[in-house]
Amino acid sequence: MGVNDHDVTVPLQTEQRAPVELKNFKDLKMFAEEETTTTSSSLRNSETESSKTARSVPEEIIFPEGRLTKCLAFSAVVIALASFQFGYHIGCVNAPGGLITEWIIGSHKDLFGKELTRENADLAWSVAVSVFAVGGMAGGLLSGWLADKVGRRGALFYNNILALAAAALMGLAKSVGAYPMIILGRLIIGFNCGLSSGLVPMYLTEISPVNLRGMLGSLPQLCVTIAILVSQIFGLPHLLGTEDRWPLILAFTVVPAVLQLSLLLLCPESPKYTMGVRGLKQEAENALKKLRGTDDVAAEIQAMEDEAAAVQGQAKPTMGDMFKGALLWPMSIAIMMMLAQQLSGINVAMFYSTVIFRGAGLTGNEPFYATIGMGAVNVIMTLISVWLVDHPKFGRRSLLLAGLTGMFFSTLLLVGALTLQNQGPDYKWASYSAIVLVLLFVISFATGPGAIPWFFVSEIFDSSARGSANSIAVMVNWAANLLVGLTFLPINNLLGQFSFFIFSGFLAFFIFYTWKFVPETKGKSIDQIQAEFEKRK
Structure with a gap:
């Protein structure tokens, strides 16, 4: 499920500055007041009329750790x-x-x-x-x-x-x-x-x-x-x-x-909702004090006020607007990432894993235990992926490519294993190979395609477009989920193990698409990501 990692907007700057380390929120407030005084003239010249009231915290600031x-x-x-x-x-x-x-x-x-x-x-x-x-x-x-x-x-x-x-x-x-x-x-x-x-x-x-x-x-x-x-x-x-x-x-x-x-x-209710939507500053401050475990939240409250003002000063794109102009390309990529997640065939493994294992030659209660083993692997790999996503040696794009590639080869080999085990008792070993391949399929999914598409959408849109973008992306994800769930069993009855070639084809396409068009978003500002989009068009 996707989480927004870019909640601070970046104002127009006239010169490069050294990073400013802030030890606490009081330092942040003092810095913000100084910035307002020293840069108000240039900001007035660069801002539109609708955003003059908004002030944001520069991206170069190193925030105090919560x-x-x-x-x-x-x-x-x-x-x-x-x-x-x-x-x-x-x-x-x-x-x-x-x-x-x-x-x-x-x-x-x-x-x-x-x-x-x-x-x-x-x-x-x-x-x-x-x-x-x-x-x-x-x-x-x-x-x-x-x-x-x-x-x-x-x-x-x-x-x-x-x-x-x-x-x-x-x-x-x-x-x-x-x-x-x-x-x-x-x-x-x-x-x-x-x-x-x-x-x-x-x-x-x-x-x-x-x-x-x-x-x-x-x-x-x-x-x-x-x-x-x-x-x-x-x-x-x-x-x-x-x-x-x-x-x-x-x-x-x-x-x-x-x-x-x-x-x-x-x-507590979300302080940002209480402040930004309901306009109740005191209630938002009380909730934030509980969440932060300190009374020193004035600067964060001020940042919320500024952020709310910035969003209110912008025309909020409708869902129709998401398919026009500069929003069309990132929206297209967000949709493709959601389709890659569902059309990879992952929910086939979840919905029909027992059927798959029984078809692989397991008997009695063996398919049920194999399904539980798959679930345990999924949990463990999800825990590991939390570390991988934030690791300095990896990025969103590389993990997506690695995961999709692993799933692609797993489906190809799975068809081969299931075909061999149908040849007779001499190929009993192939049924166990099929189980291993299903587990590798789940591991590959958890490596990147499982979690990244959800928060990737939030990373490539600013706050004014994020809500509409997420609504569209979530709908597409569920629609693809519906398509797979409704069609796989009849297709499997018709084609047997060869139905997995359909997912192999989708995965091959999404590997190419990710390599060719999807930008790296880790640690980048919205402006940097949008510039990357332009290069990859």
């Missing part, structure tokens, strides 16, 4: 918990899929008095799996509007009410004997996850000190991978993956929802 206070850590963890639903509902449909499909056949006959063929039952289950993404598209588009309407924290509160409704529908579907309840529940929880995919990074960005944004911004993705693993464990046949207990897997949705509902009121 501390990970108890309030900040608690708030970040509680808010990131919303992302648990996203990961859980990616993985929870995996293990019990066969059981639920069999139940759908009987449920359809009870409801409509007609026998449902296995093919149509597979289609109904595929719709139930994929409608999750339809809700996600709608939720992602509305996340920005709802965040401004009721606040970041308030929006998450109402969002958990939706999760409770979804849990009731899905958990009671078998008792009622109505499989459409599962489809409706998946739609609602998808809407919940779409909202969270916009709300969670927004809140974390706005409460985090600059030096902690990377770490705190990685919490949602970590929650997603942990949730996938939890759902896979629950799906084990000796736990909840049985004919009688599978409804409990879906009903578990209620647990993280109730937990977050009970803890949200202990978290």
Whole structure:
């Protein structure tokens, strides 16, 4: 999930200056006052009428490092918990899929008095799996509007009410004997996850000190991978993956929802929302003092006021504007990065991993344990990727290329392994090679394509365009998610293991596109990134 790392705007400067190290926020305030006095004449000559009231902190300033206070850590963890639903509902449909499909056949006959063929039952289950993404598209588009309407924290509160409704529908579907309840529940929880995919990074960005944004911004993705693993464990046949207990897997949705509902009121509202949207300076200051663990927040409050003034002085681009003029090229790249993430085939591994492992020749409970191993690798590699993204030897572009390339070769070799194991018992070893290749596929995804596209969008747009850009990018991501989820099972039934060649083709294209057009954004200002865009057109 993407986090904005460029929250400070850069004013026009007339000369190069040495970096200014500030020991605390009081130094920052004194420096800002001095800058206003000494540079006001040049600023007046260079600024437009709409931005004369805004003052920003120069990029060369070395900000004082913020501390990970108890309030900040608690708030970040509680808010990131919303992302648990996203990961859980990616993985929870995996293990019990066969059981639920069999139940759908009987449920359809009870409801409509007609026998449902296995093919149509597979289609109904595929719709139930994929409608999750339809809700996600709608939720992602509305996340920005709802965040401004009721606040970041308030929006998450109402969002958990939706999760409770979804849990009731899905958990009671078998008792009622109505499989459409599962489809409706998946739609609602998808809407919940779409909202969270916009709300969670927004809140974390706005409460985090600059030096902690990377770490705190990685919490949602970590929650997603942990949730996938939890759902896979629950799906084990000796736990909840049985004919009688599978409804409990879906009903578990209620647990993280109730937990977050009970803890949200202990978290302060985003100071930037309170200041910038509601105009309540004192409330914003009180919230910031809690988060920072100090009363010395005057300079940061002043920076928020200046930032809010700068944004208000600009014409905010609409979604239509994102496909015009100078915004078209970065918007196109943002869309391609989201498509690269989903059309890589990663959700095939998550949605249908048990089917893949069974097709690889594993029997009994072996496919379920292999799926859990894949989930554990995903969690571990996500933890490592947090370090890789911020490592001085790596950049966004290099990690994207490495991850996409690893996924490309994994899919090619996976087709070969699955083909060999179908030749007979002499090629039993090929089934285990297929498992290793699926794990390598997941490792490659976590290296870069998993997390980078989410915050990459925030890095290549300024604050005035960031909201519209994120809404479009999130919608595209969920739309591609829907496409893959809805079409893979029928295509797999038709082509078998050769269906993975489709993902190989997409990956080859995205490797070339990333190498040719995607700029490096790590440590660069918006102006530098836009200059890089011009070079790569």
